[in-house]
Each structure stands twice: as structure tokens, then as C-alpha cells.
Amino acid sequence: MNKQKYNGLDDLLTRNKQAGDFFESLPSYVQDMIRQRKENITSVDVLNRYAENLVQGDK
Secondary structure, eight states: OOOOOOSSHHHHHHHOHHHHHHHHHSOHHHHHHHHTTGGGOOSHHHHHHHHHHHHHTTO
16 A cells, blocks of 8 residues: 555646556546546545546446
């Protein structure tokens, strides 16, 4: 588990290449929904949970 804290989504994506690659691999609608809450995305774990919850909602 990655415990590094970031100052929102933009900071995370700028400073963490793996997180950026993961984010770019998500469907555009998931990216858009995550961007709406970008200030809450303060870690890789939070990003992963948000994405997982959004994608699971589609199943």
C-alpha cells in the first residue's frame, strides 16, 4: 500500500507516473467522475478505490 500523500489529483498525476498511467487507462467517463472530486484524491490508494467503485457500479 502506498502511503504517500498528495495535494489532490493533479499533484498525484504529476508526481507519480504509475498513477498517471493507471488514470489514463480508465474509461473517459470514469476519469471525468474522478476529476469532479479531484481535491479528495490524496493518495494512490484513494485513486484506486474511487476507480474500482465507479467501474463496479457498471457491472
